[in-house]
Amino acid sequence: MAGMKELVEEIAKALVDIPEQVSVREVQGEQVTVLELKVAPSDLGKVIGKQGRTARSIRTILGAAGMKLNRRFTLEILE
Amino acid sequence: MAPKYTVESVEPRIRRFLSPLLARAGLRLRYRVAAPENPHPDFENPEVVVRFTGPDVELLLANRAELLLALEHLTMEMLRMPPEDHSRLCFDANDYRALRIEELRLSALAAAEKVKRTGKPFEFNPMTSRERRIIHLALRDDRQVRSESSGVGSQRRVIVYPADRPAAPVVAAPPSLPQRRRR
Numbered sequence: 288m289a290g291m292k293e294l295v296e297e298i299a300k301a302l303v304d305i306p307e308q309v310s311v312r313e314v315q316g317e318q319v320t321v322l323e324l325k326v327a328p329s330d331l332g333k334v335i336g337k338q339g340r341t342a343r344s345i346r347t348i349l350g351a352a353g354m355k356l357n358r359r360f361t362l363e364i365l366e
Numbered sequence: 367m368a369p370k371y372t373v374e375s376v377e378p379r380i381r382r383f384l385s386p387l388l389a390r391a392g393l394r395l396r397y398r399v400a401a402p403e404n405p406h407p408d409f410e411n412p413e414v415v416v417r418f419t420g421p422d423v424e425l426l427l428a429n430r431a432e433l434l435l436a437l438e439h440l441t442m443e444m445l446r447m448p449p450e451d452h453s454r455l456c457f458d459a460n461d462y463r464a465l466r467i468e469e470l471r472l473s474a475l476a477a478a479e480k481v482k483r484t485g486k487p488f489e490f491n492p493m494t495s496r497e498r499r500i501i502h503l504a505l506r507d508d509r510q511v512r513s514e515s516s517g518v519g520s521q522r523r524v525i526v527y528p529a530d531r532p533a534a535p536v537v538a539a540p541p542s543l544p545q546r547r548r549r
Contacts, residue, residue: 294390301383301444333443338519341443344436351425351433352391 291352291360295322298345303330319359322349326364334364369413371454373399376414376445383444384416384437395420402456406467409500412456416441423459431462435494453496467500474504477526478511487531490524492517498524 292313300306308327313320326334335342342364349360377399388395395418402415418426418434426434438457447455456463470493477488490501498515501524505513512529515522 290390294387297386297390298440302440336439336443337449340439340520343520344439347432347436348387348391348440351393354425355392 291320291349291356292322294352295324295345295349295362298348299324299326299334302333302341303327304333305330319361321361321363323363323365328366331364331366369454370451371413371447373401373414376455379445380416380441383441387437387440393425394422395426406464409467409471409503410453410456410463410496413454414456416455416457418457418459426459427462431459431466434459434462453499466497470497470500471504474501474513474526477501478505478508481511481526481528485528485531487528488526490526492521492523495522498522501526 292311296309296311299309299311303309303326305327308325308330310325312323312325314323324334333341334345336344342362346362349362353360380399384397397416397418399414399416402412416438426437434457438455441457442452442455445455458464473490477490481488493501502513502515505511505526510529512527512531513524514527516525517523
């Protein structure tokens with residue numbers, strides 16, 4: 288849907304050490320689109336951040352983008 | 367002291383990251399990367415300021431500038447800035463940062479007055495480390511009160527105490543834990 292998968296992918300790739308191992312899967316639900324982010328195990332801390340602040344920042348951007356599209360997006364970081 | 371970050375050194379990387387991000391997110395914002403003219407040199411001394419304008423500035427500043435701070439945080443992480451350098455880069459729109467500093471400074475002074483009047487500690491709402499720092503700085507010359515941060519992560523907040531009173535353990539912490547340093 289309108290590039291949200293690519294949005295998360297590009298942000299994650301800029302944050303991690305191994306961008307080749309970044310992948311995002313989009314799961315469409317009725318109300319919500321779930322974006323499942325996978326990164327190299329050694330890069331998990333980079334996308335989560337101290338006290339989850341980086342993950343929270345990505346979610347804030349998804350929230351703003353979703354508002355424009357009238358659609359809810361949630362980010363799941365797969366471990 | 368020579369600046370660690372300059373417009374020339376960071377602008378290309380910031381643009382490569384931020385411009386596609388804003389476009390994909392559908393945010394109608396323009397921005398300029400510039401050296402600051404700083405109205406509050408005592409409180410914040412950034413070396414590079416990213417200033418946003420455009421129709422979505424209101425969205426950027428909603429919820430205590432949640433989106434602005436999210437973009438700032440991700441950009442700092444992208445640049446691999448160590449935490450101690452975070453005050454060197456600042457995202458802003460409509461002078462939000464300067465207004466917020468003034469607001470924090472005034473509420474710090476009001477809190478100090480209240481603590482002196484009542485003799486009881488005053489607890490602020492949770493704030494970011496940069497905002498907590500502004501409170502501590504605003505009170506540093508006041509001999510009658512003492513400010514400390516308490517709590518973890520996004521719940522960390524400033525508490526103002528009468529100067530002669532030891533800090534009470536506000537959050538449950540193991541008694542053996544060493545005293546946290548200010549800010």
